Amino acid sequence: MKKHYLAVDLGASSGRTIVGTLEDGKLTLKEMNRFWNGPTEVRGTLLWDFVHLFRNIKEGIALAKKEFGDGLVSMGIDTWGVDFGLFDADGNLLRNPVNYRDSRTAGMFEKVFERVPREEVFAQTGIQFMELNTLYQLMALSLEDSFQYRSATKLLFSPDLLSYWLTGNMVAERSIASTSQFYNPATKDWAYDLLEKLNIRTDLFADLVDPGTVIGDADGLPVVAVGGHDTASAFAAVPVKKGEHCAFLSSGTWSLLGTELTEPVINDASLAANFTNEVGVCDTVRFLKNLSGLWMIQELRRGWNEQDFDYSWAAMEHMALETEPFEFFIDPSDEVFLAPGDMAGRIQDYCERTGQARPQTHAQIIRAAYEGLALLYASVYESLEQLAGRTLDTLRIVGGGCKDTLLDQLAANATGRKVVTGPTEATATGNLIMQMLAMGDIQSLEEGREIIRNSFAEETREFEPQDSDAWQTALTKWRDACRG
Numbered sequence: 001m002k003k004h005y006l007a008v009d010l011g012a013s014s015g016r017t018i019v020g021t022l023e024d025g026k027l028t029l030k031e032m033n034r035f036w037n038g039p040t041e042v043r044g045t046l047l048w049d050f051v052h053l054f055r056n057i058k059e060g061i062a063l064a065k066k067e068f069g070d071g072l073v074s075m076g077i078d079t080w081g082v083d084f085g086l087f088d089a090d091g092n093l094l095r096n097p098v099n100y101r102d103s104r105t106a107g108m109f110e111k112v113f114e115r116v117p118r119e120e121v122f123a124q125t126g127i128q129f130m131e132l133n134t135l136y137q138l139m140a141l142s143l144e145d146s147f148q149y150r151s152a153t154k155l156l157f158s159p160d161l162l163s164y165w166l167t168g169n170m171v172a173e174r175s176i177a178s179t180s181q182f183y184n185p186a187t188k189d190w191a192y193d194l195l196e197k198l199n200i201r202t203d204l205f206a207d208l209v210d211p212g213t214v215i216g217d218a219d220g221l222p223v224v225a226v227g228g229h230d231t232a233s234a235f236a237a238v239p240v241k242k243g244e245h246c247a248f249l250s251s252g253t254w255s256l257l258g259t260e261l262t263e264p265v266i267n268d269a270s271l272a273a274n275f276t277n278e279v280g281v282c283d284t285v286r287f288l289k290n291l292s293g294l295w296m297i298q299e300l301r302r303g304w305n306e307q308d309f310d311y312s313w314a315a316m317e318h319m320a321l322e323t324e325p326f327e328f329f330i331d332p333s334d335e336v337f338l339a340p341g342d343m344a345g346r347i348q349d350y351c352e353r354t355g356q357a358r359p360q361t362h363a364q365i366i367r368a369a370y371e372g373l374a375l376l377y378a379s380v381y382e383s384l385e386q387l388a389g390r391t392l393d394t395l396r397i398v399g400g401g402c403k404d405t406l407l408d409q410l411a412a413n414a415t416g417r418k419v420v421t422g423p424t425e426a427t428a429t430g431n432l433i434m435q436m437l438a439m440g441d442i443q444s445l446e447e448g449r450e451i452i453r454n455s456f457a458e459e460t461r462e463f464e465p466q467d468s469d470a471w472q473t474a475l476t477k478w479r480d481a482c483r484g
């Protein structure tokens, strides 16, 4: 018998609704709609447009109901991490949620660490330090002491906000809650002690629920709290077998490079390496590092195409391949590359500032971006193996970014590991698996991953490392230039 589930999958630059159909242990996907997502600057602040997202989600639900009728079993929403909306006592959203790339968090590390040392923040949360984390957004709000902050009665993270609009029920799904940097994985509760020391309100949070909980229904359709954080859903979709240890890379605007563990690694070494321990589905821990991914290359393309160059992805890959390797070294995770804007100019300035020549051609700039990313992976891979205390022979890349075969090959070369890719629709697929689990149609994450293995085999590609010596030398040069 066929069963259909609707995944709402929202990334920072686009959203879509996808129906997954399960039949005889195989999953097939059909996109219902796809829509723009992104920030709009309003009087100096970058805002998301959740009403626009909600309208498109409702359209996706209507399309799915029309096509699949009563065969539609459930739906679930996953989104990018850290952002949230504040609600008043009547349940109204107080303001359009602010985008994590907004500058309001600038300087908030100092404000937080003045009150609670970095070590203690990490000990209580196990989360990587990034200024965009909800903790620093809330710190900024509490210092502003705005009307909005004072009058709020609830804080809901992005997927929970949209599920609330659909069902009327407010929850805090655990995977998205853990991206805040004020969730304590040891107590499995909010890091109250940390928040109190920072004088941040602790009365704003909804009840925590595990991924796989039914939140309520949207006009009769059960809404499941899936791995609400898109990265939790992406990792859920990595088709590993039980006991198979490998590195996971969820590749998209961000690159999330890590592995799946059962316990968090919270110690001096993981603090020093700035790794994160995010909550996954089915009691897993995502031990990883958040790295800037294809963001830089997306922004390069956007910037040039605004100047009428009209580059396709393929054209950019081709240009990168045609130019000399290892001429320029950049670290894509440097904070100068975080905000939208003139990425090409920033790459040129970065090279100059770090004592290198200034890349001149578009091809040199693209090559520097690609190699920078692959070398960053290599450097993080080394730390990952040390911190996790295991050798990880294979790098499994999932998500839309694995369609970038140049990056897949460079990742294999730079890490010296075999790369295996797929599925490309990892976030949506992981979302669907958690719905099946919640609805009792499968019994375990392993069963879900087996379905994924059986369903997307044709997307699986393997890349063997090449030119290992040249890449090892390049890694040393990259470290000297970027970390020197």
Ligand code: LRH
Binding pocket: 011, 012, 079, 080, 081, 082, 100, 179, 229, 230, 231, 254, 256, 290
């Ligand atoms: C990727 C992602 C990532 C970070 C960032 C803000 O989409 O969720 O894991 O949390 O967005």
